[in-house]
Amino acid sequence: MESGLFSVSIDFETSHLFFPTIIHWILGGLFALILITKVAPFMVAVKRGERTLPIIGESRDNFRFFGTFALIAAYFYLMAVVGDLFPYTGYGFLFVSIAFVLLMSLLYLHEWTKKALVIVVINAVVAPTLAWFVLAKLFTITLP
Structure with missing residues:
Protein backbone atom coordinates (compact mmCIF):
# COMPACT_ATOMS: atom_id res chain seq x y z
CA MET A 1 0.00 0.00 0.00
CA SER A 59 -41.60 29.75 47.30
CA ARG A 60 -42.00 26.38 45.68
CA ASP A 61 -44.68 23.76 45.41
CA ASN A 62 -43.19 21.09 47.67
CA PHE A 63 -45.82 18.51 46.75
CA ARG A 64 -44.94 18.67 43.05
CA PHE A 65 -41.22 19.14 43.68
CA PHE A 66 -40.79 16.07 45.90
CA GLY A 67 -43.52 14.16 44.06
CA THR A 68 -41.49 14.45 40.87
CA PHE A 69 -38.41 13.00 42.57
CA ALA A 70 -40.47 10.18 44.07
CA LEU A 71 -42.08 9.33 40.71
CA ILE A 72 -38.72 9.32 38.91
CA ALA A 73 -37.16 7.05 41.54
CA ALA A 74 -40.16 4.71 41.44
CA TYR A 75 -40.10 4.72 37.63
CA PHE A 76 -36.54 3.43 37.39
CA TYR A 77 -36.97 0.95 40.23
CA LEU A 78 -40.27 -0.47 38.99
CA MET A 79 -39.09 -0.69 35.39
CA ALA A 80 -36.54 -3.30 36.45
CA VAL A 81 -39.01 -5.12 38.68
CA VAL A 82 -41.78 -5.30 36.08
CA GLY A 83 -39.24 -6.00 33.35
CA ASP A 84 -38.13 -9.10 35.25
CA LEU A 85 -41.72 -10.37 35.21
CA PHE A 86 -41.77 -10.17 31.38
CA PRO A 87 -38.15 -10.71 30.32
CA TYR A 88 -37.00 -9.58 26.87
CA THR A 89 -40.38 -8.19 25.83
CA GLY A 90 -40.09 -4.53 26.82
CA TYR A 91 -43.34 -4.74 28.77
CA GLY A 92 -41.57 -3.40 31.87
CA PHE A 93 -40.83 -0.23 29.94
CA LEU A 94 -44.32 -0.09 28.45
CA PHE A 95 -46.42 -0.67 31.57
CA VAL A 96 -44.31 1.43 33.92
CA SER A 97 -44.02 4.25 31.37
CA ILE A 98 -47.79 4.38 30.97
CA ALA A 99 -48.23 4.64 34.75
CA PHE A 100 -45.38 7.17 35.03
CA VAL A 101 -46.71 9.48 32.31
CA LEU A 102 -50.22 9.25 33.78
CA LEU A 103 -49.13 10.06 37.34
CA MET A 104 -46.70 12.79 36.27
CA SER A 105 -49.40 14.41 34.13
CA LEU A 106 -51.91 14.23 36.97
CA LEU A 107 -49.33 15.69 39.35
CA TYR A 108 -48.91 18.78 37.17
CA LEU A 109 -52.53 19.08 36.00
CA HIS A 110 -53.97 22.36 37.30
CA GLU A 111 -57.60 22.06 36.24
CA TRP A 112 -59.14 18.63 36.61
CA THR A 113 -61.84 18.79 33.99
CA LYS A 114 -63.28 15.80 32.18
CA LYS A 115 -61.67 16.92 28.91
CA ALA A 116 -58.25 17.39 30.54
CA LEU A 117 -58.43 13.96 32.19
CA VAL A 118 -59.36 12.29 28.90
CA ILE A 119 -56.41 13.99 27.19
CA VAL A 120 -54.06 12.94 30.01
CA VAL A 121 -55.19 9.30 29.85
CA ILE A 122 -54.95 9.15 26.05
CA ASN A 123 -51.48 10.72 26.14
CA ALA A 124 -50.37 8.34 28.90
CA VAL A 125 -51.37 5.33 26.84
CA VAL A 126 -50.47 6.47 23.31
CA ALA A 127 -47.05 8.10 23.87
CA PRO A 128 -45.33 5.18 25.69
CA THR A 129 -47.02 2.63 23.43
CA LEU A 130 -45.78 4.44 20.34
CA ALA A 131 -42.26 4.75 21.81
CA TRP A 132 -42.31 1.05 22.79
CA PHE A 133 -43.49 0.02 19.32
CA VAL A 134 -40.83 2.07 17.53
CA LEU A 135 -37.98 1.03 19.83
CA ALA A 136 -38.86 -2.59 20.59
CA LYS A 137 -40.56 -3.69 17.38
CA LEU A 138 -39.23 -1.53 14.54
CA PHE A 139 -35.64 -1.10 15.72
CA THR A 140 -35.52 -4.29 17.87
CA ILE A 141 -33.90 -2.47 20.78
CA THR A 142 -34.03 -4.46 24.00
CA LEU A 143 -36.05 -2.62 26.63
CA PRO A 144 -36.40 -3.48 30.33
Missing part, protein backbone atom coordinates in the same frame (compact mmCIF):
# COMPACT_ATOMS: atom_id res chain seq x y z
CA GLU A 2 1.31 3.41 -0.90
CA SER A 3 1.64 6.15 1.65
CA GLY A 4 0.73 9.52 0.33
CA LEU A 5 -1.87 12.20 0.23
CA PHE A 6 -4.75 9.91 -0.71
CA SER A 7 -3.97 6.93 1.51
CA VAL A 8 -5.78 6.23 4.74
CA SER A 9 -4.64 4.09 7.62
CA ILE A 10 -7.01 3.18 10.40
CA ASP A 11 -6.03 2.06 13.87
CA PHE A 12 -8.99 -0.18 14.70
CA GLU A 13 -8.08 -0.34 18.39
CA THR A 14 -8.83 3.37 18.85
CA SER A 15 -10.97 4.27 15.81
CA HIS A 16 -14.21 4.00 17.80
CA LEU A 17 -13.04 6.93 19.95
CA PHE A 18 -12.73 9.39 17.05
CA PHE A 19 -16.27 10.83 16.96
CA PRO A 20 -16.94 10.72 20.72
CA THR A 21 -13.76 12.77 21.21
CA ILE A 22 -14.94 15.36 18.70
CA ILE A 23 -18.39 15.48 20.34
CA HIS A 24 -16.80 15.91 23.79
CA TRP A 25 -14.72 18.85 22.58
CA ILE A 26 -17.73 20.47 20.89
CA LEU A 27 -19.88 20.04 24.02
CA GLY A 28 -17.08 21.39 26.20
CA GLY A 29 -16.70 24.42 23.94
CA LEU A 30 -20.44 25.07 23.96
CA PHE A 31 -20.49 24.76 27.75
CA ALA A 32 -17.65 27.29 28.05
CA LEU A 33 -19.46 29.59 25.62
CA ILE A 34 -22.63 29.41 27.75
CA LEU A 35 -20.64 30.13 30.91
CA ILE A 36 -19.00 33.16 29.33
CA THR A 37 -22.04 34.65 27.61
CA LYS A 38 -24.86 33.82 30.03
CA VAL A 39 -23.68 32.75 33.48
CA ALA A 40 -20.89 35.29 33.99
CA PRO A 41 -23.07 38.36 33.27
CA PHE A 42 -25.85 36.90 35.43
CA MET A 43 -23.47 36.37 38.37
CA VAL A 44 -22.15 39.94 37.97
CA ALA A 45 -25.75 41.22 38.15
CA VAL A 46 -26.34 39.10 41.27
CA LYS A 47 -23.22 40.51 42.88
CA ARG A 48 -24.41 44.07 42.15
CA GLY A 49 -27.81 43.25 43.65
CA GLU A 50 -29.73 43.74 40.41
CA ARG A 51 -30.86 40.09 40.27
CA THR A 52 -31.31 37.23 42.71
CA LEU A 53 -30.36 33.60 42.44
CA PRO A 54 -33.28 31.44 41.34
CA ILE A 55 -34.88 29.06 43.87
CA ILE A 56 -33.14 30.68 46.86
CA GLY A 57 -35.71 32.62 48.82
CA GLU A 58 -38.55 31.80 46.42
